[in-house]
Amino acid sequence: MIRRTVIKGPRFTPRRTVYAMNLTEISPAIALSPLDGRYRRQTHPLVEFLSEPALNRERMRVEVEWMILLANGYKGNGNRPLVTGVHPLTDVEKRFLRDIPEGFDEAAIARHAAHEAVTHHDVKAVEYSIDDALEAARSALPEGSQLPRLTTLVHFACTSEDINNLSTARCVRNAVENVWLPKVQAIVDELDEKAHLYRARPMLSLTHGQPATPTTLGKELAVYVHRLDRQLRRVRAQEYLGKLNGATGTFGAHMAAVPQVDWIDVSRVFVTERMGLTWNPLTTQIESHDWQAELYGAISHVNRILHNLAVDVWMYISRGVFAQEAVKGATGSSTMPHKINPIRFENAEANLELSCAMLDSLSATLVESRWQRDLTDSTTQRNIGSAMGYSVLAMDNLDAGLRSIHPNEAVMDRELDDNWEVLGEPIQTAMRAAELAGRTGMEHPYEQVKELMRGRAISQEDVERFIDSLDFDDETAERLRRLTPASYTGCADKLVDFDRQ
Template sequence: MSSSIALLGPCGLVARSSNSAVPRALQIDRGGQRLRMPPAIAAARLDISETSAIGTNFPEALSSFVSPSEGLELTELTAISPLDGRYANKVKFLRTIFSEYALIRYRVIVEVQWLLKLSQIPELKEVPPFTDNARSFLLGVLADFNVNDGAAVKNFERVTNHDVKAIEYFLKGRIKDHPELSKVLEFIHFGCTSEDINNLAYALMLLNGREHLLKKMDEVISAIRSLAHKHANVPMLSRTHGQPASPSTIGKEMANFCYRMELQRNQVASVSIKGKMAGAVGNYNAHCFTYPEIKWEAVAESFVTSLGVDFNPYTTQIEPHDCIAELFDAVRRFGNILEDFDRDMWAYISLGYFKQKVVPGEVGSSTMPHKVNPIDFENSEGNLGLAKSWLSHLGSKLQVSRMQRDLTDSTVLRQIGQVLALCVLSYDSTLRGINKLEVDEAATRRDLDATWEVLAEPIQMMMRRYGIEKPYEKLKEFTRGAAVTKESMREFIETLDLPEAAKERLRLLTPHTYCGKAAELASNV
């Protein structure tokens, strides 16, 4: 008895009899219309599921291919996010900063340091100063914290359904057998709301992550600065509105980006990352009621700043995230400038100003063997677009929380790693693109040789200096829409009533030498 095999084709589903090694012309069911597929095409189709009838609907055939109930083990091949899949090797170093494990580790750091801080408050008799042994034990918990400990915290969370409470239970479990620390178990998380721990954990995450981000930004800026210095004296035709304009140098155009990026890089570095430790609604209610003699605001400020975080004295349950919005806006502006750079490099490559070094074995097109595409700048541009949209959303969302707090910030904060990983991925793509570049001076010379009309600007300025009437209008009539050559430009110069010295300067001027201070500006960046 024959059976049918359903196949997924570009037009819908096809089916053939399993009795035939090479299928005959197949029927395709597309929107209720039966079509026929030639045998040669049908033979190339891949069997993916058995079905008893021709024309089985698409969802059923697909569900028999991969069962959602089974799922797939997480690997770089099966990851939903390309950051953990295709691009994993490029950004995996960020896992120690932005992963779920890293967030848990930062929370543990905050909880342990808070317990140590409580032991230093003289008025808090129930938590006497710790001995060196107790302090070493607690610091050892931090130093030895590993992925297995993170998994243990997640096991507690499966019961509590609360990620920060799980940290408290984990730490109680770790110190309950220590003779000194076992007496202060209930002072773990004392006076804290979850957001006291979370906001400082994310602050530590951002401080650490910013260091790596700044390092990558510096690499990009340094690479562009090298282009500026190396090609400071290479003249090129500028283009405004895509049309020929007064010449510059390749180095000067690189210097523009270098200077702009450095300004934004410094803005990223200067943002003050703030934190709070003020309890359920930011007023130290529980602290003051339990120990009214303690100056809790001073304690909180001392603790927060001891972590390297700036203190925010006015908060609700949450630190309001204004500093994160400020940071991400600066990162987004840096990304805007880098996207501008990527697009310009793409255009200069298209014009032939830059050649790209050929990478052995690399394929530019599946059908056009000659292609050497600017893929690194394109990849950077694409990922920057994603990063900027996320940075914009996080920046606007995180500043908004209903009354004393809602939970919308929590799920958004978990995406910080994704966003900054996209930034790093983009920066690295741009760096790879830069490292493949070679200036083609022959191409820049050809462009300049073909555009003598750009000298209309200096000629009319000399005419203004020496009182010739309507200089702009005369040059406009001579050059606009006309084919201007070296010879015709020289002939025009000879008609002008100018001092001989001025004429001689104009005779010697060429599109190659009319670059102003471009070379100097490029060299000084």
């Protein structure tokens, strides 16, 4: 049994409870964030791209690729070294450099952390970690390799933001393309499959929560497919910008050290061809982060569409339109054994709201910087993984929830049959057409139907009697008589085919 001691403070001061077992002393460390604790199974793929070690690994990639370009040049300068005294790197030397980030394992992470504990600067710690690797090249590479003496080439003419903005852009792009997009695409595909499966399954609509013109389940799901597809095209077309131009975006250090090189062109080549990003030629010390605001706004928009979906499905379940599959061994309520709660959709709601809140904050914060530089963006960007993590967690719940529901056709049929008044719309519209064609007794069609149906329970017999009382031509009268709430779905089933166009 764990001992505890209650310490009484001064009057109006809350008591403190001191436990003999301190949770902070347990190893391995207990996660503070649920994303790294309770929900790690769902969110861990993002660790590969948006964790602190992932960022440091990408920083190393940027640094070594910059070294290779400086030493070996590029097509535009005849593939000659850009810095005097440096010889073109051999294939073995280039491979050694590129193996540094690829080998960023647990031991390398610890070595980087040791450097940062001294420097209190994460990018400088990356630079020193690469220096360590270059020193190790003395014994790892053939005698005479120039790598051990090239420590001064590491981070040459760079400011930290040159490395950070490129690394962040690559990390975010990889996370979006490898984790986030596949997750949301799985939901879209599931919705699309269900939309086609239930394209003709009639259901009662509710507008303002009241019975309205019937639709089909497939068409309503196709609406979400169409909405999501449109936003995903924006995400897939997103530019990921990068810059490499020095401390205040002027290439000042570059020109002071090696004035004969066209550093503007070098920057363009490095960002576009080596980093695979869109070059931003005009910045302060920081890349302006406008692309991040655009991307996070688009992802937040997708989140909100998914939130709308989660709420709609929750209400369909509450209404009985969707039935949930019982999971063997699962508990819906601690006291009511019969319950199957729609917790997947509730969890999705909550986590989408958290993700949107963080993404909106990122979008608002990152586009501002005091004059040429402040560090608010540094700590802000460390939360990109959390913002994306809550979205991924929500989608995991939503996807599982969608796969566990099916339409309750008995309920859907009963709702339709209980609401014959929804045929007031087609009848009064047909009356309008008849009046325009010169038929008598069709005046004020909306008001006539309103007088009959508004606020009243209407039966099939009431509808047929009203139709028979009007001077419709035989074809129109017969068409209206055949109409039922279940058959009054217009072109809904055909509209499903537009969901992926």
